[in-house]
Amino acid sequence: MSRKRFDTHNCSIAGTLELVGDWWTLLVVREAFFGSRTFTQFLQNLGISRNILTDRLEKLVEADILEKHYPKAQSQRAQYILTHKGKALLPVLVSMMQWGDQWVNEAGGAPVKLSDLQTGEHLRTMQVETENLKKLDLDQLAITPGPGASTSTLKRFE
């Protein structure tokens, strides 16, 4: 898609959206986090069409977010397993879940709760903060060009 080659590409948010920035793609990743592994599990848990699911699973394998795994027993179906890169999306999904809990499902309450499997403790609300845990709001953030800045990014933020 040609839009991907715009200047917006010099941005890690745009880069992330290029890989997972599609309603179904990120829901397939969510399902992988919830434990789905086979095509049938994704299909049933998502209520998605076979065509779209096939396309999104392929795309996620290409992007190295899911890995296609063939069990040795021939009777068993192929499985789609999260790679390290895929598992690293956990903070993205949890921050979306927490935003949705607060701003979308605020009336009915959270559909799903995450907690520490070992101790039962609730999750901390994810926030943007310094290493010293000082919470930063938007107006407390400095935005500066990084080592990978393009000419236009440099011009814009310097």
Place this chain on the structure above:
Amino acid sequence: MSRKRFDTHNCSIAGTLELVGDWWTLLVVREAFFGSRTFTQFLQNLGISRNILTDRLEKLVEADILEKHYPKAQSQRAQYILTHKGKALLPVLVSMMQWGDQWVNEAGGAPVKLSDLQTGEHLRTMQVETENLKKLDLDQLAITPGPGASTSTLKRFE
């Protein structure tokens, strides 16, 4: 869109994606975080078509993520300002940026750096953790139905 009425709706990630789960929508939100306010600023910084931008800005105003604001001076253009609900998306955008920095732009380095405006301190990497700052990976998380769980969510996670 009919897909929105599926059972996947009983999920705060799906709810979030319904509002911002589109490449351009989230990039418009990013631009608002980067300081764009007028139609022309969004247009120039995004390299987006007028039609798509008009559509996404309207959608974001409807979703109460941006607020359309008319300056008193008639010479000035309308401005799109982030609401509280919009500003609360900061952790979602920063977690996407950090994932992209690590997994998409790893060779060239981060295009943009965020830091504490006051002290210059770098941001902490966002992570999923308990209130006691115990970092939790996927296999350390318990997923249980919350107060807003539907019948099928209850059945699935109990």
